[in-house]
């Protein structure tokens with residue numbers, strides 16, 4: 001049966017668009033039940049609406065605390081099979097992550113475990129690494145520490161700045177996220193300790 005996902009976004013939503021496009025072209029056997037943003041003005045919500053998807057703002061500022069905000073997220077998610085963080089800029093609580101144990105997938109714009117947290121691309125550029133990339137992983141209680149599904153590598157050049165490097169990484173994000181989600185959708189991922197086994 002086709003799995004249903006909820007996608008959490010905060011900004012422009014290019015990764016969301018990549019998922020939408022790969023579902024439309026038949027590559028990705030998933031159904032998007034809802035797109036949720038903590039930022040009511042996020043362009044990602046507009047993209048969702050343009051594709052005829054349910055788009056919901058769960059405005060963090062309208063909630064007194066994280067617990068009630070996350071209750072709002074859970075209500076909006078309903079009975080989805082999994083949650084995708086596609087440029088979602090908030091840290092989720094241990095309770096929320098436990099509620100969706102091993103059913104939350106995140107895209108991070110760095111080669112984890114290097115450069116977790118905010119601005120992975122800037123961190124890599126400042127550090128002067130010769131390669132950079134992105135990581136799709138299951139979410140656990142830490143920040144960007146969960147079991148890794150897929151990583152994609154790009155070259156990093158002396159001449160790069162944060163923006164040129166981020167653009168090169170973003171192109172790979174748009175390939176990596178649908179690829180990882182396809183494996184998940186087709187039940188080809190098994191988490192064994194820290195490692196993810198990929199296979200039929």
Ligand code: GRF
Nearest residue numbers: 011012013014015087107109
């Ligand atoms: C991406 O670089 C993603 O890895 C990071 O935030 C950015 C979101 O971009 N977490 P978009 O909203 O998908 O265009």
